[in-house]
Amino acid sequence: MIVAVHQPQYLPWLGYFDKMRRADVFCYLNDVQYKKNEWQNRNRIKTAQNCQWLTVPVRYHFPEKINEVRINHAVDWSKKHLQALITNYSRAPYFKEYVSIFEDTFSKEWEFISELNVYLIEALKGLLDMSEKPSVLSSDFKLSEEPTDRLIDICKALGADTYLAGKGGSDYMDLERFEKNGLNVMIQEFEHPVYPQLFNDFQSHLSVVDLLFNCGPESMKIIRDANAGS
Numbered sequence: 001m002i003v004a005v006h007q008p009q010y011l012p013w014l015g016y017f018d019k020m021r022r023a024d025v026f027c028y029l030n031d032v033q034y035k036k037n038e039w040q041n042r043n044r045i046k047t048a049q050n051c052q053w054l055t056v057p058v059r060y061h062f063p064e065k066i067n068e069v070r071i072n073h074a075v076d077w078s079k080k081h082l083q084a085l086i087t088n089y090s091r092a093p094y095f096k097e098y099v100s101i102f103e104d105t106f107s108k109e110w111e112f113i114s115e116l117n118v119y120l121i122e123a124l125k126g127l128l129d130m131s132e133k134p135s136v137l138s139s140d141f142k143l144s145e146e147p148t149d150r151l152i153d154i155c156k157a158l159g160a161d162t163y164l165a166g167k168g169g170s171d172y173m174d175l176e177r178f179e180k181n182g183l184n185v186m187i188q189e190f191e192h193p194v195y196p197q198l199f200n201d202f203q204s205h206l207s208v209v210d211l212l213f214n215c216g217p218e219s220m221k222i223i224r225d226a227n228a229g230s
Contacts, residue, residue: 002186003160005029005138005151007066008117009039010056011207015166015190016121017128018223022188023164024134027154028121030067030114031139034060040069041113043207047088048199051206054081058113067114067139078106085209092198094216098127098209127212128220148174152181162186193226 004023008030009016020026034040042055057072071077085102089095101123110116118137125133136158143153151173155163162184165173169187178185192204195215203210211219 001025001158001160002162002164003027003155003158004164004188005154006166007032007040008114008121009043010041010113010117011043011054011120011124011209012039013043013205014192014208014211014223015188017125017130017208017220018190018227019164019166019188020125020133020135021128021130021220021224022186025158025160026133026135027138027158028114028118028135029138030118031065031137031143032150033063034066034069036060040066040117044205045084045088045207046197046199046203046210051203052084052088054084054207056081056113056116067112069113071110071113071116073109082106085213089198089209089213092213095213097216098212101127102209124208124212128208128223129217130220147172148177152178152183155183156181164188189227191226193222195222 001024002022003025004019005027006016006019006029008028041058042053044051044053057075057077059070059072082102085099105120125131138154141154141157143150151163163178164186166188175185194202195211197203197210197214211222215222
């Protein structure tokens with residue numbers, strides 16, 4: 001059984017869902033230290049001018065973990081994010097089919113960034129035909145604080161024999177320790193697909209919402225076909 005582990009991100013890019021599709025079980029790593037200016041509270045969409053950041057404001061105090069970080073509701077971010085989607089994707093072929101998910105999400109008052117992220121990822125997972133793919137939270141397990149041992153603990157808790165790492169995973173993991181614990185390590189090799197977009201030249205590494213609004217039910221096939229060898 002293959003397990004993949006990743007921090008819950010805000011409206012993640014295509015590679016995040018490619019990792020999810022390759023795994024038998026996906027674990028949201030929600031109880032490690034939050035990192036500012038990364039992908040846990042922001043992502044990019046395409047606009048006529050190029051790209052736009054959608055950032056959820058948070059009240060972060062070092063060394064809070066991801067699942068401890070609260071959203072800052074002094075800023076009306078949800079209205080701005082919904083309006084940004086409407087402004088930039090209302091002419092996309094599948095906007096009307098999918099916009100209700102975001103209207104529903106942004107109508108709720110979320111306390112923690114991790115809860116918002118997991119809710120959205122699960123909804124997006126459904127649009128990508130992965131509703132049956134099981135997922136768990138790392139905070140539900142008793143795990144080591146050491147990064148490699150934490151991943152090994154997750155694999156053991158879920159009965160996995162293989163850990164699927166991101167492309168840069170080998171830079172920080174102790175691969176020998178996985179082997180000693182009877183675990184194989186696979187490295188995700190993700191080839192970013194080119195697909196129809198609105199506005200000018202193609203832009204890669206955007207939020208998956210760009211793919212979904214433009215390609216709809218074909219979105220997962222586009223991801224899978226671009227990475228057919230893995």
